[in-house]
Amino acid sequence: MKKPASVHILISSAKNAANVRYLCGAEPPETAVLIQTGRRGTLIVSEMEYNRLRRTVKRGITVLHPEMIGSSWKKGPADWIKKSVTEKKLIVGTDFPLGLAEKLKRAGFKLKISEEAICPQREIKTADEISAVQNAQRAAVAAMNAAIKQIASAEIGQDGILRCGQTVLTAEMVRATICHTLLDREGIALETIVAGGPHSADPHERGTGPLRAGQPIVLDIFPRSAVTGYWGDLTRTVCRGPAPAELKKMYNAVKAAQSAALQAVKAGVWTDDVHAAAAGELDRRGFKNETIDGVPQGFIHGTGHGVGLEIHEAPRVSSAVHKKLRAGNIITIEPGLYYPHIGGIRIEDTIAVTKDSYKILVPCLKKLEI
Amino acid sequence: MKKPASVHILISSAKNAANVRYLCGAEPPETAVLIQTGRRGTLIVSEMEYNRLRRTVKRGITVLHPEMIGSSWKKGPADWIKKSVTEKKLIVGTDFPLGLAEKLKRAGFKLKISEEAICPQREIKTADEISAVQNAQRAAVAAMNAAIKQIASAEIGQDGILRCGQTVLTAEMVRATICHTLLDREGIALETIVAGGPHSADPHERGTGPLRAGQPIVLDIFPRSAVTGYWGDLTRTVCRGPAPAELKKMYNAVKAAQSAALQAVKAGVWTDDVHAAAAGELDRRGFKNETIDGVPQGFIHGTGHGVGLEIHEAPRVSSAVHKKLRAGNIITIEPGLYYPHIGGIRIEDTIAVTKDSYKILVPCLKKLEI
Numbered sequence: 001m002k003k004p005a006s007v008h009i010l011i012s013s014a015k016n017a018a019n020v021r022y023l024c025g026a027e028p029p030e031t032a033v034l035i036q037t038g039r040r041g042t043l044i045v046s047e048m049e050y051n052r053l054r055r056t057v058k059r060g061i062t063v064l065h066p067e068m069i070g071s072s073w074k075k076g077p078a079d080w081i082k083k084s085v086t087e088k089k090l091i092v093g094t095d096f097p098l099g100l101a102e103k104l105k106r107a108g109f110k111l112k113i114s115e116e117a118i119c120p121q122r123e124i125k126t127a128d129e130i131s132a133v134q135n136a137q138r139a140a141v142a143a144m145n146a147a148i149k150q151i152a153s154a155e156i157g158q159d160g161i162l163r164c165g166q167t168v169l170t171a172e173m174v175r176a177t178i179c180h181t182l183l184d185r186e187g188i189a190l191e192t193i194v195a196g197g198p199h200s201a202d203p204h205e206r207g208t209g210p211l212r213a214g215q216p217i218v219l220d221i222f223p224r225s226a227v228t229g230y231w232g233d234l235t236r237t238v239c240r241g242p243a244p245a246e247l248k249k250m251y252n253a254v255k256a257a258q259s260a261a262l263q264a265v266k267a268g269v270w271t272d273d274v275h276a277a278a279a280g281e282l283d284r285r286g287f288k289n290e291t292i293d294g295v296p297q298g299f300i301h302g303t304g305h306g307v308g309l310e311i312h313e314a315p316r317v318s319s320a321v322h323k324k325l326r327a328g329n330i331i332t333i334e335p336g337l338y339y340p341h342i343g344g345i346r347i348e349d350t351i352a353v354t355k356d357s358y359k360i361l362v363p364c365l366k367k368l369e370i
Numbered sequence: 371m372k373k374p375a376s377v378h379i380l381i382s383s384a385k386n387a388a389n390v391r392y393l394c395g396a397e398p399p400e401t402a403v404l405i406q407t408g409r410r411g412t413l414i415v416s417e418m419e420y421n422r423l424r425r426t427v428k429r430g431i432t433v434l435h436p437e438m439i440g441s442s443w444k445k446g447p448a449d450w451i452k453k454s455v456t457e458k459k460l461i462v463g464t465d466f467p468l469g470l471a472e473k474l475k476r477a478g479f480k481l482k483i484s485e486e487a488i489c490p491q492r493e494i495k496t497a498d499e500i501s502a503v504q505n506a507q508r509a510a511v512a513a514m515n516a517a518i519k520q521i522a523s524a525e526i527g528q529d530g531i532l533r534c535g536q537t538v539l540t541a542e543m544v545r546a547t548i549c550h551t552l553l554d555r556e557g558i559a560l561e562t563i564v565a566g567g568p569h570s571a572d573p574h575e576r577g578t579g580p581l582r583a584g585q586p587i588v589l590d591i592f593p594r595s596a597v598t599g600y601w602g603d604l605t606r607t608v609c610r611g612p613a614p615a616e617l618k619k620m621y622n623a624v625k626a627a628q629s630a631a632l633q634a635v636k637a638g639v640w641t642d643d644v645h646a647a648a649a650g651e652l653d654r655r656g657f658k659n660e661t662i663d664g665v666p667q668g669f670i671h672g673t674g675h676g677v678g679l680e681i682h683e684a685p686r687v688s689s690a691v692h693k694k695l696r697a698g699n700i701i702t703i704e705p706g707l708y709y710p711h712i713g714g715i716r717i718e719d720t721i722a723v724t725k726d727s728y729k730i731l732v733p734c735l736k737k738l739e740i
Contacts, residue, residue, distance in 0.1 A: 029574065030682060047666040051710070052572035065666065074690035098471045099464025099483050113469050179553050183546060190558060191596075202422035204399065226561075296417040296435065312400060320444035340421070 016095060018309040019119045021229055025058030033077050035085055044080045046073055078103035085109075093118045123306060123314050124328035130352055130361070132225060133307055133330050136232030137350050137362040139185035140221045143178040144234055144364055147194070147219055150177050152370040156213040156241050171196060171207035178221055187223030187232070194219055200237070200344035203301055203336060213241035216343040222311050231311045232361075233332050235348035238370045247345070250287070250337050251368040254345045257281040257335040261303050261317075265351065265358040267327040271317045274325070275303040278335040287337050297339050304332040307350055329353040330361070386465060388679040389489045391599055395428030403447050405455055414450045416443055448473035455479075463488045493676060493684050494698035500722055500731070502595060503677055503700050506602030507720050507732040509555035510591045513548040514604055514734055517564070517589050520547050522740040526583040526611050541566060541577035548591055557593030557602070564589055570607070570714035573671055573706060583611035586713040592681050601681045602731075603702050605718035608740045617715070620657070620707050621738040624715045627651040627705040631673050631687075635721065635728040637697040641687045644695070645673040648705040657707050667709050674702040677720055699723040700731070 020028040023041055028034075029049040035042040041061045045053055054063040066072050069083040077100055081090075089110050092101065101111055117123070125133070154162035154169045162169040171194040179189050195207035197215040211217055220235040237254075239247060261278040282299050289298030302318025307330050315323050317331055325331070334348030347366060351358040390398040393411055398404075399419040405412040411431045415423055424433040436442050439453040447470055451460075459480050462471065471481055487493070495503070524532035524539045532539040541564040549559050565577035567585040581587055590605040607624075609617060631648040652669050659668030672688025677700050685693050687701055695701070704718030717736060721728045 048573045048671040051665045094469025096468040098466040101468045203418045295421045301418040
């Protein structure tokens with residue numbers, strides 16, 4: 001009998017660099033161990049990172065390299081923890097690496113997995129943090145305006161393809177405009193979505209190739225500040241030239257759904273109720289969720305997510321999360337509709353939740369036809 | 371007695387997005403589970419990602435969303451694995467999230483941690499992969515040339531500060547030149563180092579503020595291709611105007627150390643022997659490693675690292691890793707010297723290891739004084 005093939009499980013998600021940055025106030029290196037005891041922290045890094053971090057971490061954080069605790073880089077995190085922690089009961093996050101956990105257990109440590117977020121305070125932004133997200137969002141708005149100007153000024157060819165003079169206007173060219181504009185404002189765009197026509201029907205398709213008139217073009221711009229590490233997030237959908245009636249109807253529905261969700265936002269409201277406000281509005285206007293030929297269509301994602309040192313962080317605003325919004329949360333409100341035969345519409349703003357309402361961090365025009 | 375504060379351990383490192391991308395041939399979303407059985411894989415993603423990935427994954431990968439296997443997004447990865455894997459013995463990497471591991475154990479799975487890399491084949495690059503790194507490296511060389519031209523053409527003020535006309539030349543301005551040049555070549559620079567004077571003494575300090583004549587300026591450029599996801603990596607150190615004798619001596623030593631390491635490179639050679647070749651050359655020239663006032667100085671990092679879908683990947687070339695180089699490895703060779711009272715020198719090229727020698731992927735001039 002043939003031996004069955006081994007089953008590997010891989011998870012493509014990671015969370016802790018943002019927590020380490022938040023707690024230390026400095027950009028963490030690739031491999032670093034932070035031992036947080038109450039309000040004090042010990043950050044263990046390589047010799048080459050030691051001096052930079054010693055200069056840049058915030059008060060209460062002690063930076064060490066393995067040689068300072070009688071270990072070595074080669075011996076690795078389990079040995080560093082063994083050499084610097086006397087307490088035997090450790091709390092770790094759900095994302096803690098299993099291999100390291102097993103080594104620590106063999107060294108006599110007891111690990112308790114905390115299902116709670118390790119830095120729940122990250123969800124409530126300070127004034128400085130709101131200002132950092134706002135700066136990133138300003139860059140996003142500037143880039144959006146530049147992209148829309150470029151698309152609006154394109155000529156429509158006989159074939160419906162957009163042209164700037166003799167040159168066909170492509171998603172890549174608009175993305176370049178966006179990225180250069182962001183760069184001039186210390187924003188780094190790891191990914192930028194310029195998804196025209198059929199591409200717009202997949203929410204995270206980045207988009208390639210020529211852009212056309214009369215089709216939706218989803219522009220989703222999410223820069224990270226190279227200085228602060230905080231993100232901004234902004235989406236608009238535009239159409240060069242007259243939009244088909246069905247697309248206009250979709251656009252108006254998504255815009256109304258965004259308004260409905262925004263109207264629902266204030267401290268104390270449940271995240272899933274905010275999602276329900278957006279979903280309900282789309283449903284009332286006849287836009288249903290269904291799976292056709294195996295492809296889910298309609299409003300196929302959550303209404304929003306927290307934004308801070310991660311582009312997607314807590315609190316999530318979706319049907320899957322039942323959590324109270326709190327003043328100081330920064331979240332996106334971004335309903336969308338996606339149908340392969342027409343394309344997609346998404347409208348997204350990043351807002352701060354307040355006691356009685358919300359504040360759009362940086363306003364940006366909403367207009368389908370350009 | 372006061373209850374002792376709880377000890378949290380955080381690790382700022384994550385690896386699996388690159389493995390998932392490698393195995394699936396498509397950009398994985400933030401949360402995805404890949405179940406790899408022999409050569410076949412099942413990728414479980416959210417409804418919103420389903421169609422995009424179904425279109426873009428490579429042969430042998432089946433894309434599913436939780437609803438297709440009788441689960442839901444809300445139920446999470448443990449339930450998705452339970453619903454789609456019948457085999458009870460699973461192999462996971464050392465970085466596998468502990469929380470998920472515990473849930474799987476409670477569901478009756480047995481987890482075996484593989485200390486080996488999950489995708490060891492990633493270390494041996496195919497012709498397409500070499501070409502992808504080479505393209506990223508071409509962008510890096512173009513950006514390096516643009517940065518050096520900008521620094522070389524700056525005037526030296528009476529105060530030693532560099533100026534372009536009336537404007538003081540800053541690290542931020544040179545970084546902008548680099549990033550815009552990369553962008554025009556589909557390169558994204560998450561971090562770029564333009565570290566002048568004292569900043570250059572910390573290998574990973576990004577650098578800020580005015581640049582000066584007669585001081586080292588470390589330019590470390592490592593773009594990721596927005597198209598392929600592969601990285602390039604290139605470092606040069608320059609000095610505007612005449613360099614102090616001590617700096618020249620350091621530069622020549624680092625250049626000789628790089629040559630010595632390169633001469634040692636071929637398939638079958640041990641990584642730590644390549645590192646020893648560089649370290650030996652620096653030592654012979656009188657550049658010692660020591661810790662002064664708590665700050666490690668000298669050659670305080672490894673000689674190089676693999677480059678591919680991660681900027682730092684296996685094989686590492688350092689005293690801590692004893693591993694045979696193989697033809698098809700792509701590695702950097704980047705010795706450096708760092709002394710707080712003078713600054714730092716680093717020279718780095720990215721090379722492909724061949725049967726008998728090595729190939730520099732894209733040549734780039736080495737010159738200290740400009």
